[in-house]
Amino acid sequence: QQTAFKMVLEVVSNIMKFYDYLLRRTDIRVKDYPLMQSPVQMTAILFGYLFLVLYAGPRFMANRKPFQLxxxxxxxxxSMVALNAYIVYEFMMSGWATTYTWRCDLCDYSNSPEALRMVRVAWMFYFSKFIELMDTVxxxxxxxxxxxxxLHIFHHSFMPWTWWWGITLAPGGMGSFHAMVNAAVHVIMYFYYGLSAAGPRFQKFLWWKKYMTAIQLIQFVLVSVHISQYYFMEKCDYQVPLFIHLIWIYGTFFFVLFSNFWIQAYVRGKRLPKHSEKSSINGDATIIPNGKHLENGTMVNGNGIAQNGKVKEV
Structure with a gap:
């Protein structure tokens, strides 16, 4: 028992040492931004989100009629269209349309105006993930x-948690490309959802709903191809290579699974019958307003899993 207790203490000690190391690595330029002082704050918010949507919210609504909203x-x-459009613009002006090579772009840890602008937009992208929790609400x-x-819950809670570490250790550089692309996709998707939520009179403007799936695939291709350059360069000194590996896995994984949805839904034509599509506001079996979820598969704010071509809102 004493040996086991010592092992537990050693594990806890190592975790704390690693935690202290990460805090020492924290970019001092982001410490004054909201929710950036330590991971405790944002972790508490995400646990509160889980409690609300999995327990407190359903109990509160149990004997009440659903809100139309x-x-x-x-x-x-x-509003999300406007926010994401601004984020894309700021990413471009912070390097992607100015000084970046679109290859091995390193994080700029200086206090130059462009570097500070990148820090700010990276934080804005991170903070937008907390706003997106409203999807579930x-x-x-x-x-x-x-x-x-x-999968819906996992994505909405995992993205802001991982992005805290992203802008804490490496705000900018080639690792920020996927954020810029994701924000661009969100401009299109939230615009679609907004028109869908506006009612049947806007259905004639939603003829391009099928192409939303193609936009998803293009996103994953762009992210995966861009980040894959790292593995073929003779030398790339990107400061936190762990993020490169995670982004590559993420982009490739979702491209493969979402390609399967495309094949099942559009090549083999396995779409839901009309009466089943009425569960969504816009009657679209591919893109669901404020849901971003495809079953058997998931589309969550521009990132999705798809299997068997069956579709369902979340």
Whole structure:
């Protein structure tokens, strides 16, 4: 027992040492931004999110009628369009359209105006992931509890958690490319969701819904191809290579799974029947407003898993 106790103490000690090391590595330029003083704050918020959408919210709505929230969803979606458009612009002006080579771009840890601008937009992208938690809150208030799947919850909680470490250790450089692309995709997707939420009179403007799936595939291709350059360069001194590996795995994994959805849905034509599509606001079996979830598969704010070509809102 004493040996086991010592082993536990050693493990805890090593974890704390690693935690202290990460905090020492924290970019001092982001320490004054909200939710950046330590990972404790954002972790507490995410645990609160899980408690709300998995327990407190469903209990609160148990004996209540679902809220319609049409106006709120329209405002929310178009606000996200504006926010993500601004994020894309700032990423471009912070390096991607100015000084970056689009190859082995390192993090700039200086206090130059461009470097500080990159830090700011990286934080904005990170903070936008907390705003996107409202996607799930809308489901709870509309009593779409069965649509709040593990993958939906995992994505919405995992993205802001991992991005805290991203901008803490490496705000900018080639690792920020996927964020810029993701924000660009969100501009298109939230615009689609906003029109969908606006009602049937806007259906005639949504003829391009099929191409939303293609946009997803293009996103994963761009991210995977760009980050794959790292493995073929003779030398690239990107400061935190762990993020390169994670981004590559993420982009490739989702491209493969979402390609399967494309094949099942559009090549083999395995789409849901019309009466099943009425569960979504816009009746679209591919893109669901404020849900971003495909079953058997998931599309969550521009990132998705798809299997068997069956589609369902979350």
């Amino acid at each position: 049409t106006s709120a969803m329209i405002i929310y979606n178009f 809308f489901f709870v208030l509309r009593k779409k509890h069965s649509q709040i799947t593990f």
